[in-house]
Amino acid sequence: MAKARIAVLISGRGSNMAALVYAAKQPDCPFEIILVAANDPDAAGLAFAAAENIPTFAQSHKGMKRAEFDAILDTEIRKAKADYVVLAGYMRLLSPEFVGKWEGRMLNIHPSLLPKYKGLDTHERALEAGDVVAGCSVHLVTAELDDGPVLAQTEVAVMAGDTPDSLAARVLIAEHQTYSRALAAYVTRELDPAWMLEQVRQRAMALPGVEERTSHGSPGFSIIGSKFFALFSQYHHGSERIALLVKTSGPEEQSMLIEQDDDLYYLPPYYGPSGWIGIRLDLGQTDWEHIAGWLQKSWLICAPAKLGKSFDIAADF
Numbered sequence: 001m002a003k004a005r006i007a008v009l010i011s012g013r014g015s016n017m018a019a020l021v022y023a024a025k026q027p028d029c030p031f032e033i034i035l036v037a038a039n040d041p042d043a044a045g046l047a048f049a050a051a052e053n054i055p056t057f058a059q060s061h062k063g064m065k066r067a068e069f070d071a072i073l074d075t076e077i078r079k080a081k082a083d084y085v086v087l088a089g090y091m092r093l094l095s096p097e098f099v100g101k102w103e104g105r106m107l108n109i110h111p112s113l114l115p116k117y118k119g120l121d122t123h124e125r126a127l128e129a130g131d132v133v134a135g136c137s138v139h140l141v142t143a144e145l146d147d148g149p150v151l152a153q154t155e156v157a158v159m160a161g162d163t164p165d166s167l168a169a170r171v172l173i174a175e176h177q178t179y180s181r182a183l184a185a186y187v188t189r190e191l192d193p194a195w196m197l198e199q200v201r202q203r204a205m206a207l208p209g210v211e212e213r214t215s216h217g218s219p220g221f222s223i224i225g226s227k228f229f230a231l232f233s234q235y236h237h238g239s240e241r242i243a244l245l246v247k248t249s250g251p252e253e254q255s256m257l258i259e260q261d262d263d264l265y266y267l268p269p270y271y272g273p274s275g276w277i278g279i280r281l282d283l284g285q286t287d288w289e290h291i292a293g294w295l296q297k298s299w300l301i302c303a304p305a306k307l308g309k310s311f312d313i314a315a316d317f
């Protein structure tokens, strides 16, 4: 699978960005840093990135409207063909337009154990509260500040005599470990069979009158009391492929699909003769709308006429 392309946004020192750059040098790292952008042309991290031959972009946001500045950033990030945006000490609130465009594909690191201490002065606040553990969190960015779903956290023990600075220095070590791991796990989540099954499940169960049950050990979805219309196939009959099996109208359609795209579609051993087609889910770029469409089509092929009609009505609404 191609490495995920990461644009990192910084405002200053950039030590988390540096940790990501070094992590990406490991041959098996699933991401690469393809752009470092800053809203301050003097950000120290820019020189580091340039020394590492990473393309940089810097422009001061001063005197510009937030949305206007963010649109420039967005253009640069897209020009660099980034798949994800990673905030690493980016000290500027992002506009809702920008956040919306990168929803689910933008991560941040925050120096506290969220949901505790959103915003600034996290270490000071942890010490004032008498906390015995502090730490850091990696989370997805949503419209609310430091509020998105947490992907990973590392706890850091508070030591006697800690000051905000001494605590920050230790939390930073934890940040450098946590960010690259959380990012690697996130960009490869689509290769996790459990994640794939969950995507199929959500779409299959959204159809009317559907239940989940197993078929020869594979998770499957059937119309209640009737036929299976979808099967989740993982290492089935020794196959390495992870795929969704759905019903076609018959051999003609099966051949047509395989002719169309023989990477994506295949004839599942033992199931082929009864009209099933395999659609690979493990190629790293699954189009989930397309999968939802197939589930619906297969459901319609398998549904008793009466139920099928009710679905047409439901679909009209």
Ligand code: GRF
Pocket (backbone or CB within 6 Å): 010, 012, 013, 014, 015, 016, 017, 088, 089, 090, 109, 110, 111, 172, 175
């Ligand atoms: C880090 O503590 C990070 O958690 C916070 O800002 C700081 C940035 O440090 N968001 P650096 O620029 O990565 O060295």
